[in-house]
Structures are given as C-alpha cells and as structure tokens.
Amino acid sequence: MPKLVVFCLDALCSQDIAYLKTLPNLGWVVQNGSYVLHAEPIYPSLTYPCHVSILTGNYVDRHGIPHNEIVKAGQPNQPWYNQRSDILCPTLLDVAKSQGFSTCSISWPVTGGADFDLNMPMIVPINYTGNQPIQFLEGNATDELLERYYEPYAHFLIGEDRNLDQFTMALALDIIRDYQQPDVMLIKMCDLDSVRHVNGISHPAVMEQLKKHDLQFGQIINQIKNFGSFDETNFVILGDHGQSDITQAINMNVLLKEAGFMQVDDDGKLIDFEAYAHSASLSAWIELKDPSDTTTKENIARFLFSLLENEDYGIGHLYTKEQALEQFHLAGPFDFIIEGERPISFNSTLQTNSVFGAPEYSGYASLKASHGGLPYKDETTTFIACGPNVRKGVAVDRLSIVDEAPTLAAFLGLNLNDISGKPIQDFIL
Secondary structure (H helix, E strand, C coil), X not given: CCEEEEEEECXXXXXXXXXXXXXXXHHHHHHHCEEEEEEECCCCCCHXXXXXXXXXXXXXXXXXXXXXXXXXXXXXXXXXXXXXXXXXXXXXXXXXXXXXXXXXXXXXXXXXXXXXXXXXXXXXXXXXXXXXXXXXXXXXXXXXXXXXXXXXXXXXXXXXXXXXXXXXXXXHHHHHHHXXXXXXXXXXXXXHHHHHHHHCCCCHHHHHHHHHHHHHHHHHXXXXXXXXXXXXXXXXXXXXXXXXXXXXXXXXXXXXXXXXXXXXXXXXXXXXXXXXXXXXXXXEEEEECCCCCHHHHHHHHHHHHHHHHCCCCCEEEEEEHHHHHHHHCCCCCCCEEEEECCCEEEECCCCCCCCECCCCCCHHHHCCEECCCCCCCCCCEEEEEECCCECXXXXXXXXXXXXXXXXXXXXXXXXXXXXXXXXXXXXEC
C-alpha cells in the first residue's frame, strides 16, 4: 500500500526552490522528484483558508473558511476557525480513512475534533502564553495522543519561549516510531512564516530557518527508514502561500471614520457603522451594516472608487462581493474588497487617528512582510513531490493549490470527486 508524508512549510516561496536544491534533505526531494514553480494560493492568501484548500481541493465558496479569524465588526481578536466541522466538504484524510488508510495530522489548521486516526490540531490560540494549553486540545485532539505525548512535550507549548514547531517535530518522530508510520501523515511547520513576517522575505534569517527545516525533514526521513516503509512513501514538500515585502500600511477604518461611515467614542471604540473594514493583511474587506440600503451602498462605492483614483493611497484593486465570487470563488462577510497596486498592509484598528503607518498594536499591518493578497500577485508558493508514485524530472510552471489535494489522492490511488481542483497528471505514475 502506498504511503504519503506531507511536510508543509508555512510561507515557503517559489524563490526558495534554488536554495532548497543545495540542502541535503529537502534538496533530495527536489532532485529526485517533480515540482510546481508557482503554486498560486487562493484568495485571500491567508493561512487557514489556504490549508483547507490544500486538503479539500476546493475554493472558499465550497469549503467555507474565508479567513483565519471569524471576523466581527468592532470586535478585534475574535476566535479563529479551528473546527473540522467548520469545513463544508470532505477532506483528503476523510476519504483516505474511508478507504482503509491510517491517517495522522499534526498541527494542521481547522482540524479540531476531526475524525482522523491520530490528530493533534493547530488550535492553541496564537497569543496564548498561559500554562494550560491542554484546555484547547482536550476534545479536539485524539485522546490517545494526549495521553501518550502531552506530558512529555507540553513544555514546548508553555510560556513566552513556546515553540509549536518543536512540539510538532517531537510528536511526528514519536508517532512514526510508535505507530510504524501511519499511511497518510500531515506535518505542518510554522516558523518560516514567522521569520519572514518579522524580517522580510529574503532576509538571511530565512535561509537559516530553511536549514532548520531541512534538518527536521532529515529526521523524519531517518525515522521512516528505521521504523516505517521508506520505499513505499511518497514525500511532498509544500507551502500554503508566499509572502511579499510590505511597502506601506493603511489604517482603513480611519479613512471610513473620517468619511462619516463610522462613529466611535473618545476611546476609539466602535459605536455604530455603515461601513467597516476587516484586515486580510494585504487586502481589506469592507462590510456594510445594511447591504440592502442601496443609497448608502452607492455612497460607499463612490468613496472607495475615489481612493482608487488617488495615487497617495496606492490602491489598485476594488471588487464587489459578486465580482469576488465570480473571479476568485470567494464568499464571506464583506461587500467590497480593496487591495494595493503594490503590497500594502491594511489595518482595522480604531486606536489611532493616523491614516498611514503601523502603530505598535496594529496586528497584520505592523509586519515587514505578509500575505493575504491576490493569488497571482503574492510571491507564490511551491509544491514538490518524490516517491514511488511520482514521476521524476517534471517541472510545471503554474497552477492553483486546489490542484494539490487531488494530486495527493492520486499518489495513494484514490479519487476526490466533485471538487474544484484537478490532479497534476504529469506528476503521477
């Protein structure tokens, strides 16, 4: 029976392929397999929606996860999508399990409570620094994994120096040993994304992080050689999105407030609104309180068009809700989407009166590099595969990440039916 290991590096970019080729372990996959140079994310190119598309082969309008956060006007720091039940369609692991494959997912987003054989979801809130992360895992992770591995490795999830990647790797290596390598394994790593956010997409720290991921992947290979079925395993290295260096930050709700579409109190707390902006980092969603109020909707549309025409703002794209659905298969709690002509980070804070700049508390807008923009404009990601069911030496220039799930399924001899993506036939033996 064929096996599959997916090693996901959050924010792996197409520009990294040349460097990956020089590394002993990740380079082995490139040299002995095939790859996609430009794997385009979905819109918006945020982590959680992209991970769901990778796993389902569908766009947002069919899988139902439009953003990392469950956004709500005037209420920042809302919960993130994290439950498998939030996804509206089958996943690759659901189908694999139904066909007799053993399934394992470690630190993959939006898998809380999933009916996989072994599941440790990415579910502890990103800003949590307390000493009881188990409260978020109980009822969402597989009981057997919590009983077996939580206590030995809980220190990786606790305190200011917590590191999810260390927790992920500890579990991955033990699971390969203790369960003789589950047939289908998803292993998701976060640190490359963090390094790029903080330093920029081409900073020397990025190369150092890729070296760390190379060592981690080498450990996985060795563990499979010792305890698993190396010759039957198809290895896949992929990213969920790329990143772009930010050229400017705009506090979009300040503009809406100044235009009279929003009312706030003296502390900047939202009182009422006709239009509110949600940040998707390199794009912004404009939500109308009453979309049926055609007069107000037309006034807001004219205002947004005026921003588009003003070169000071650098906004190059404006879409209606209907256009977003038609062009990008994107549905969500918005009525308009705006995006910069160049990489502009949009903030939703009301705790400032400045239109431009990124205050310390500005979340997405305070980063040096980010994502969340149009699929073809972000520095794209990549998809690299090698193994007994993968053709060697094929290079595909460009496709969508929705094509990855059916390709992964094909490596296992499975079909995913009624999805948006198509398998990369040139990759499949």
